[in-house]
Amino acid sequence: MSDQSTGSGGAPEERVPAMQRLLDNPFLLLFMGVASPAVLYLIWGVMELSQIPLSP
């Protein structure tokens, strides 16, 4: 795969790697940074607590 594409002015533009595009998008990072602990810590933890039976 070519690392370069042609820009509108005909000048070659450097292709930005996918990881750099991710790191350059603060709102995608915000989504990931909230989703990860929300699922792995909060939701998983709350689901486990909610399965504890109530004492009679």
Place this chain on the structure above:
Amino acid sequence: MAVDTQAPSRGFIGASYRTCPETGLKVCSQAEALIKVNAVVAVVFLAVGGLFGLMVALTRWPAVHLLPADWFYLLLTAHGADVLLFWIVFFEVAVLYFASAIILNCRLAAPKFAWLAFVLMVVGAVLANIAVLQGESSVMFTSYVPMQAAPHFYLGLIVFAVGTLIAVFCFFGTLVIAKEEGSYEGSVPLVTFGAITAAIIAVFTLASGAIILIPTFLWSVGYISHIDPLMYKIIWWGMGHSSQQINVSAQVAIWYAVAAMLLGAKPLSEKVSRMAFLMYILFLQLASAHHLLVEPGVSSEWKIFNTSYALYLAVLGSMIHGMSIPGAMEAAQRRNGFNNGMFEWLRKAPWSNPAFSGTVLSIVIFGFLGGITGVIMGTEQLNLIMHNTLYVPGHFHATVVGGTTLAFMAITYLLVPLIFRREIVFKKIAQWQPYVFGAGIAGISLFMMGAGTLGVARRHWDIGFADAAMSFDYPATAFLMMGLNGIAAICAALGGLMFVLVVVASVFFGKQRTAESIAAFPTLPKTGSAETVTSYGSESHVKLPGTIVLVSVFFVAFVLYYYVNWKYLSEVWPLS
């Protein structure tokens, strides 16, 4: 350089700017004013909370035992809220505005909302303090239910959190403005990326706080009959521990900033440092689970995944920063001509500059005392030997005070001349301040962890159990540790007082910076530059023998301490 470059000029949609004569940065006047007020209020809460902390430490010193029990718990609550939350978060908001509007050379987004955020934060913090000082909210920082505080305690925290959330979104809005106005090209500078990491963690933190504190407030006024204690704990720690991860991200960003401004240090690899911050974004907040490692209601899978597998990835991020920043310093110093032997770069570093010494001490205390012990506490089996002992506050005094507070103090010595445009007064006191404060905090951390290892409980007014129905004797060494902790607390309080004295005197009575004083006493030495902070780029120097030795010492200490604790566990809990 002409002083009139500091005069404000009008820019896009009425925003006014001045050009900093020292850094050449375009400074948005609204951002500058908000940085100032947030930093000043932060220092006020540091002074008040620090005084409360000294009184708590003197009470824990058995020979002094300063306060009666009710005052001990009252001031312990106020100490936690004022320094762990209000000092840190007010300063972090100042850091967010600095890392966005100032470093990116653009106007601050929605300044009216930023002022609203500031007012809400002040009102919330004052309200929570009033509630605690009235004596009916001595529930400590964690405020575990079924202990109940006065309704305005929870309301104060909620209002504070709402204000902080607005400030965080002003930060994100400023990033959008900078991108749209083209004030930078390509990727944001690494320091700003660190601030983005802090802001992202802040959003999760504040959301968790809202989820649990709003129903707890309703419970305190009688609209809800019951809050499940374990449910409270799990969600509260999503806020309580994650708020400390905001600190970690902000302090690491400051480490990079100070190294760049004073030495001209660039990260060894921009990409690797950004990946390390990404590890924080994805995994650092999961460390909250270590507070629930002895709770029977959650499974070992949940505990071990969050505190071991996921946390270790965040620790990997910290270790990358821990190698990258000293490495960047060494590379910059060698580029600046300090090439002899293995450690000339370190010996000839600007140790008399409190911004530099504070940063280095912050890295060392955070890494050796806070970082290693955090991994120990996050290991489910090892956690059993120190859970809920004084080891825990020993650990977080190394991270939050030795790491974050010292880093914030360090950059304040640069912010006072650059943002407040005042000379630092009492320069000799300023020179010694990081060493006095660092020594005190390192002592507090070590002695509390020592006492905790001997089983001394945290949050306990009297380790002698004088009035208890059932007596219990801790080893005599535990009493020695608590006495040494008291002495270390006095040392730290002295360092804190020196900081407040220098900063308050400089801001309110220091001489205005002029072209002559800037030329005579430049804030940024010739070796450093603001351009390094605001640009993207990695260090090209690759031979770093000194850093390799320092990092090796860290790893040896890490491995030894890890196995010492397993040995200790095997003795506490013998298997036949």
